[in-house]
Amino acid sequence: MTLASYDPRVLKSNAPVPGAPDNWKRFFSFNTDAKVIGIQYITVAIFFLLIGGLLAMIMRGELITPENDLVDRTVYNGLYTMHGTIMLFMFIFPVLNGLNNLLIPTMIGAPDMAFPRLNAVAFWLVPIFGVILISSFLLPGGPANSGWWSYPPVSTQNPLGNLVSGEGMWLTAVALSGVSSIMGAVNFVTTIIRMRAPGMTFFRMPIFIWTAWAAQSLQLIGLPALTGGAIMLLFDLVVGTSFFQPEGGGDPVLYQHFFWFYSHPAVYVIILPVFGIFSELFSAHSRKPLFGYAFVALASFAIVFLGLIVWVHHFFPSGVPEWMRNLFMVTTMLISVPTGVKVFAWLATIWGGKLRLNTPMLFSLGGLFNFVFAGVTGIMLATVPIDIHVNNTYFVVGHFHYVIYGAAVMGIYAAIYHWFPKFTGRMYYEGLGKLHFFLTFIGTNLNFFPMHPLGLMGMPRRVSSYDPEFTFWNVVASLGSFLLGVSIIPFLINMISSWVRGPQAPQNPWNAIGLEWLLPSPPPAENFEENVPTVISGPYGYGTGKPLVENQSAYENQSLLEA
């Protein structure tokens, strides 16, 4: 591959070009280009996915037998705490912010984010709090070990009494993560509202933009509660205040409100952009317009509104009065309505389409399959009497992992494959991609389905040993987790080898509609530079023959220009 085959605008920009000398160095520097930051986020996130996954596999190794025989109980507790924390704060939020960075400016025709320096600062906080979090493994007292909820008083028990404890470092990292995400959210929301291309009205925005906007609004509303709660807990731990300590007149349940006021909406922060990805991909790869665009777009904000008033369903069995149980049960169930609107819209979109079952489409379909399963168990969990039985059991763990791994991570994989050619300028290998899909899909179901019967039987979550009647399903789950560990290998091989020496990607390999597909692959630093197109129609005109922008042919096949 020679540099001559690239668009001249790509070469003269500061954006990294595969094959260009020294281009990789840009990814290790303080770069303000959203596309560089996007790839930085995704790469760092996948690194932490590997660490978090490794911790999970050690846990599943412990749980393959009923007795506590692989690691000490204190180690197990540290592992499950750090697994949850790393996966949420170091993997899934950063990887989604990576996609936001790549897709928001290119999809709306903006040259960059509204605040490029703030954007870079938000990213560079990620490795900083990542190092803080991981280095807590080296403390004499070990890392935090009270779960990713960190409920007091168990989280403020500090057996060594040292000022610097794993829990203290955990809280510092979570607070910094909150600050980073708030910075990101301010940037994303501002960019979406202020920097759209001419003609791109709200109802001509791609659904991914709607969902990113909705999700980032949730970050802005919810994160201050969590960050404030984490700082109060840090004070309880380090300087002996008693916000949450009963002996000092504090209330441990108050922390649960602070924590879940954000951390439930956090699930929607994760799943909303994945809904956006599904909407883009189902439409593009079945060659049909998204069914009921306006309903799907508005459903995102219905989910935001309802998502903010369901948090108590996480602690129904706690000290919660009856009226609160009933109220939050109803709001939780209602959230299935806008979610259902989206699912039905996707089904209607693919119905009668011309499906291309490539890797991104397979991951989208698999993600939807898992999401529907998670949805029906979610309704069960919303039902207070059922929740009283299965709350804090493996049923919840199973439901949660179907949402997060089964739907969100599969959707993220779909997005990575779908937009990989656009942002690296290279095609990935379809065969490895499909292998990755089948291993992931089988592994996910093998790992997380058994958790449902275990929970119904009454196996509590977070245990490091269990009664022998739970053995069978635990063995199945452990085998599934090892398969999931294997599934990542073809993904890594594919990504690295394709980026290094994959075939050069055309401008629009999927024949997809969207402003990002009118840019060269990879796009130049300032995207459309001074030639920002004027949008003249909605985002999913598949089969209608309507052009997306004025003078569309001038933007198509750009990479051939210099030839």
Place this chain on the structure above:
Amino acid sequence: MNSSSTRINYSALALVSTWTGVLVVFSFWMSRQAYHWLPVQASTAAPLVDGLFSFETALATFVFFGVISVMAWVVIFNRAEKYDMSDAEPIEGNTRLEIIWTVIPALIVFGIAFYSVRVNQKLAVLGPMEHIHRGDPIEEVGGFLGDRLPAEQVEVTARQWSWQFNYPAAKVSSTELHLPVDKPVTFRLVSEDVIHGFYVPAFRLKQDIIPGRAINLNLTPTREGRYRLRDSMYSGTWFSTNQADVVVESEAEYNSWLLQAASQPLQPGLSDAVAEYKQRQAEGARGWPTVVPAPAPMVNVPGSNQLPHNG
């Protein structure tokens, strides 16, 4: 043209109705199966919870397999030919359909919510769980004596990591919970350190125990047997071992157990954590520092947690 499209609609209708019928039958079968996925029913609450679970299993099966059927149909029959680069027919929406699939799920979830609120109310009659007493749990006993039901009363103390059950009327203490069958019992739940969860899967009931409060929990066991009580809220290093057995027995057996227990001298009760901690200290700890387990409580009857249990 017209007649052929009518004919296609008829066969499609027949196919869809047949398949819907199959799914309905399958969903009904799954709702029967659902009872077997749960532990034995050992309290008055259990049949109510299980009935609701069975009902939702039927709905869940129908919705899940309905959606999967559509996806499977599309994946099998709506794939593009290998070199077909054309687009599909551009159908952008159908407002009537969209309103239908908003309103019908809304009605269904309101239906579920209505059913669940009624079950909640029935459970509340069986044993209200919102009697929460703030302040000093030792002093505050108002409401504990139960203003409606002449219930057996048991004080439950949760610690890192043991369970202690006191029977104030009989002046008996134990680390194994004995209950008479078919008699309402009121628990007064207290924690001495962190949050614990009082969870007996066979009873389908769970209540977090919040330090600094005394929380009442009422229930009625309905089946004799030996069941597990598990700590359901993560409580630190030996959380997993914080289990006790619940023995539900006839009233005569229960009374003779109380009588016998009252005559026994106090002795250390069960605490697997204490035993494991001792072993850990002897072997040299492999892991990180831990909170030291509270000493095993001194009780009349330690009981056992090694016997086979029914759920």
